[in-house]
Structure formats: C-alpha cells, structure tokens
Amino acid sequence: MGRPKPRIIQQQHRDAASKLDVLIIGAGLGGLGAAISIALTGHSVHIIEAASKIGEIGAGIQVLPNSSRVLFSWGMEEALKKHATWPKQCNYIHWKGKQISHMDFHEYAEELGTPFWDFHRANLHLELLNRAKELGATLEVNSKVASIEYETAEDGRTIGVAVLEDGGKRKADLIVGADGINSRCREILLGRADPPVLTGDLAYRLLLNTEDMMKDPELRTFIENVNYVLRGGKQFNMVLLVPDDIPPGQNVAPGNVAEMQALFADWDPRIPKLLALCQSVSKWRLCIRPNLNPTWSHESGAFTILGDAAHATLPYLASGAGMSLEDGHVLGLCLGRLTGTSDAGKKQALKVYERCRRKRTERVVERGNLQQHLYHVHDGPEQEERDRLLRAFSRFNGRGKPAGKEELSEMGVRDEMDPFPWRWHGVGKWLLTYVCEGDVE
Structure with missing residues (x-):
C-alpha cells in the first residue's frame, strides 16, 4: 500500500511579538513557493520583482511526486488539477528510434501517494501567485535590487534593507533572495561577481499543436501512448539539447528553425516530422550554480537565498523547479518554529534550513551533471x-x-x-x- 496524501497545512496566526516581516526578492516559482510556505506559518510576506509585470513565460515543466507533495500540502491540489496532465510512461529511445527501456509513472505515483504532473509553466506560476496572495502576501513589480544593507532596531534586532536601483528601500526582519540563476542576491552575499557556470549545452524549446500531430499516425502515438502534453492536451512540449552556440553575454536567443531541423535530419524519422510542424523556437543556454560555501545566509540572520540563486542545476533530472519549491517549503517550516523575532532565533532557523537543503541539492546538481554525460x-x-x-x-x-x-x-x-x-x-x-x-x- 502506498503513502497517503500529505496533510494540508492550515495557516497559523501569530501575535506581533513573534511575527516576522519577510521580504522575498523574485516572484518566480521559488520565490512564490517561499511566500506561500512562510505566509502559512503566520509571518507577513512582501514580494518584490524586477520585471514590469508578471507575464507568460517558459513552456513545459515537469513536477515530480516529491514536488507535487509540497503543492498538495499547500492546499493547491484542486487549483492545479485543471491545468495538469498525468504522463503515463517515459520511454528511453535510441536516437535512431529503437526503444531501449521505459518507466511507468503510474506505478511510482501509486507507491508515493502523489503524482507526476506536467504543466505549462505559466499555469503553475499563476496558481502559485494566486495562492500567495490568498494567504496575504503582497507583490510589487518594477523593483530591481541593487544592494542589501543592515540596520539595528531599537530592541537590538538586525533589520535587512533592500536598496533598489531607483534609490527606494524596503526593510524587513528577513530578506530572502529568490532571484534565479542570474542572481544579484548571490553576488551581494558573496561580495563579488559570480556569473553562472556554462555547461556547453543549450536547449531548443518549442510547443507544437497536438491537432497537427494527430493527423499523422506515427506522431499520434506520442500523444496517445507517451506524452508531454500541456493545456488540456492542446500543446506538445519538446526540448532538444545540443552544443551551446549562443554568443557570450546572452542566455536566451531566438532560434533558427531550419538550422534546428538540419541538426536532427538523420534521426528517428518521427523527429524530423515533428520538427516540420515547428513555426518558431527559442534557444536557452544551460548553466549551473555550484553550492555556495560556506553558507547561504548572512551572519546577521537577516538575509538568505534559495533556489537557482543557491544551486541551479541542469534539467536532466527535471528537478530544478522542484528543488526551489522544496527550499521555500523547508524555509517556511523552519520559520514556523520561531517563538520570537530575535537574531538568535532567525540564525537557528536558517541553520536548520540550510542543513536540510544543502546536501540534497548538491546531490541533485551532481546527478544532473552525470545525466548530461549519460544522455549524450x-x-x-x-x-x-x-x-x-x-x-x-x-x-x-x-x-x-x-x-x-x-x-x-x-x-x-x-x-x-x-x-x-x-x-x-x-x-x-x-x-x-x-x-x-x-x-x-
């Protein structure tokens, strides 16, 4: 018999003496996840985002059972089910088309108690934002952080101060840097420049209309038997990994469809057929972020980081977003055990948070690097x-x-x-x- 579904966490209520004002920098999946978990424990949450608006970005995203367990515990199962697809099976196929092995997702989901889910990233992002707001978190856009300063409150507590590029300041008992792979917060914590590490790979990311695929019997099997379909089965997600040729200084660039098609012309005949349906494509440079040493947090207990800012990984485990969601959940659980707002309490909470997360995320980055080699x-x-x-x-x-x-x-x-x-x-x-x-x- 498999595991039961996780218990839904009910929002706590705190008095002023034990409530933190938490500022989250970055409204991506990790930042919104942290906002939800921290708000559930009764703290006050404000999110600032550098972009001018929260828009539709990305394509498909896989949510593994460890990640859907987090989403279930936040009370999001019903809101997300309408956007999710449940993949049946994953096939490992030689580049010429012969099947080598497979994995039945339903078998694992039954044992684990939570599903493998596929989403369009924008749908998952929107529901996380809605849940954060529902729990009382507030959002401010057009707010790019330049630096972090520290002040001492009258009662001796350390206050973090996020200084924006326009000169504005946002103060909080705790600042959480969740600003992604090109993290300014990481560099502030280190006190130096620290660009992402190039891996030599880039990803072509494209979405195809399943209606077009269903017209071809060979392509129809991708939808009916093994699928990575999104938005009610209307879109088919496809990612192609090739050597990186994006110019220096860029992480995303427009792709040339004909150039991409030529790279796969002699593969399994179904692949050129799929690519013939592609109208446009983007190229995404794949980078990693080695874990920070010695710590993810400032010595004052008033500033920490999470997600890709701390440990960005390659996509070969489909676990980058999942690790960010787990980070945010663990941080919220640790802050939920605070009984006051002292520096000592915050430091202890951040110590436990990092102790829980560091080894696991290091293993994910390492295995992602190994999978890069095994797949190629x-x-x-x-x-x-x-x-x-x-x-x-x-x-x-x-x-x-x-x-x-x-x-x-x-x-x-x-x-x-x-x-x-x-x-x-x-x-x-x-x-x-x-x-x-x-x-x-």
Missing part, C-alpha cells in the same frame, strides 16, 4: 554499456518498490547505477520519496 554519449562501447544497464534495471519495472542489495549484487550492479534517473535504482529512492516536514523534524 556517442555510439560505441560506453553507449552499449549504458544501454545494457538500462535493460538490466528494467527487470524491476512493475514491482512498486526497490530491489534488495542481494538481488542487485547477483546482477553485478549497485544502487544509483540505473541511467534512467527517476527509477528506484537511479536516484528515485531518495529523490522522489523526500518529505520536507520529516527532514525539518
């Missing part, structure tokens, strides 16, 4: 060994639980050797089963 190996002995492992670990499909050490030993394999990362013997056993509340306790 050229045909030859290393590719043949990868495919052998994929087939070998397929024997555990349908069991609903991991195999024991003895059985793995008899096969001559170990835990985490499965190149299919979400299966139990990839990293599924620790990635998908994580419960924020248990870690904080």
Whole structure:
C-alpha cells in the first residue's frame, strides 16, 4: 500500500511579538513557493520583482511526486488539477528510434501517494501567485535590487534593507533572495561577481499543436501512448539539447528553425516530422550554480537565498523547479518554529534550513551533471554499456518498490547505477520519496 496524501497545512496566526516581516526578492516559482510556505506559518510576506509585470513565460515543466507533495500540502491540489496532465510512461529511445527501456509513472505515483504532473509553466506560476496572495502576501513589480544593507532596531534586532536601483528601500526582519540563476542576491552575499557556470549545452524549446500531430499516425502515438502534453492536451512540449552556440553575454536567443531541423535530419524519422510542424523556437543556454560555501545566509540572520540563486542545476533530472519549491517549503517550516523575532532565533532557523537543503541539492546538481554525460554519449562501447544497464534495471519495472542489495549484487550492479534517473535504482529512492516536514523534524 502506498503513502497517503500529505496533510494540508492550515495557516497559523501569530501575535506581533513573534511575527516576522519577510521580504522575498523574485516572484518566480521559488520565490512564490517561499511566500506561500512562510505566509502559512503566520509571518507577513512582501514580494518584490524586477520585471514590469508578471507575464507568460517558459513552456513545459515537469513536477515530480516529491514536488507535487509540497503543492498538495499547500492546499493547491484542486487549483492545479485543471491545468495538469498525468504522463503515463517515459520511454528511453535510441536516437535512431529503437526503444531501449521505459518507466511507468503510474506505478511510482501509486507507491508515493502523489503524482507526476506536467504543466505549462505559466499555469503553475499563476496558481502559485494566486495562492500567495490568498494567504496575504503582497507583490510589487518594477523593483530591481541593487544592494542589501543592515540596520539595528531599537530592541537590538538586525533589520535587512533592500536598496533598489531607483534609490527606494524596503526593510524587513528577513530578506530572502529568490532571484534565479542570474542572481544579484548571490553576488551581494558573496561580495563579488559570480556569473553562472556554462555547461556547453543549450536547449531548443518549442510547443507544437497536438491537432497537427494527430493527423499523422506515427506522431499520434506520442500523444496517445507517451506524452508531454500541456493545456488540456492542446500543446506538445519538446526540448532538444545540443552544443551551446549562443554568443557570450546572452542566455536566451531566438532560434533558427531550419538550422534546428538540419541538426536532427538523420534521426528517428518521427523527429524530423515533428520538427516540420515547428513555426518558431527559442534557444536557452544551460548553466549551473555550484553550492555556495560556506553558507547561504548572512551572519546577521537577516538575509538568505534559495533556489537557482543557491544551486541551479541542469534539467536532466527535471528537478530544478522542484528543488526551489522544496527550499521555500523547508524555509517556511523552519520559520514556523520561531517563538520570537530575535537574531538568535532567525540564525537557528536558517541553520536548520540550510542543513536540510544543502546536501540534497548538491546531490541533485551532481546527478544532473552525470545525466548530461549519460544522455549524450556517442555510439560505441560506453553507449552499449549504458544501454545494457538500462535493460538490466528494467527487470524491476512493475514491482512498486526497490530491489534488495542481494538481488542487485547477483546482477553485478549497485544502487544509483540505473541511467534512467527517476527509477528506484537511479536516484528515485531518495529523490522522489523526500518529505520536507520529516527532514525539518
């Protein structure tokens, strides 16, 4: 029998003596998630965002069971179900079209108690924003942060001061930097420039109309059997990973459709057919952020960071957004245990927050780097060994639980050797089963 659904957290009410004023910099998924979790624990939340408006950005996003567990605990299941699609299966296919292995998402979802979900990022983002506002969080746009200062209040508490580029100031008991991979907050915390680390990859991201795909029997199978469809099945999400050729100083650039099509002309014949339906495409440079040392937080206890600002990862585990949501939830849970507003209390809360999150996010970044290599190996002995492992670990499909050490030993394999990362013997056993509340306790 699988796990039960998580308990929905009810909003706490605090008196003035134990309520923090929290300022969140960045209204992305991580910032909004932190706003929800912190507001649920009874603190006051204000979000500032550099953009002039909250608009529709991005394409598809995968939400794994560990992340949907967080969303369920925030009381968002019903609001999100209308936007979500439930993928049935994930197939691992050779670039020439032969299926090597697969994973049944329903099997894992039943065991874990929460689903694999696919969304258009804009839909998930909007519902997070709505939930944050519903809980009392406020939002201010056109507010780009230049620096962070610190003041001492009359009672001796340290107050964080976010200084905006227009000279305005926003004060709070705690400032949370959730400003993404090109984080100004990270550089402020470090006291120096710290650009994202290039990985040599870029992603072509495109959305296709499923109505066009359904006209071709070969393409129809992508929708009916294995899918990454969005918005009620109207759009098919596709991501193509290739070597990075974006000019220096840019992270996103318009793509050339014909150039992209030429790169995949001799692949599985279904791929050129899919790309023939593409009208326009964007290129996204893939970067990472190694974990900050020695800490994610300022010594005063008045400033910390989360999400991509702290530990941006490659997309090969589909876990970048999930780690940001977990960060925000854990931070809120830690702040929920405060009984006052002293610096000592804030420091302890941030210490527990980072202790819960650092090792896990480091492992996600490391495995994402490994998956980059595993997915991109050229045909030859290393590719043949990868495919052998994929087939070998397929024997555990349908069991609903991991195999024991003895059985793995008899096969001559170990835990985490499965190149299919979400299966139990990839990293599924620790990635998908994580419960924020248990870690904080």
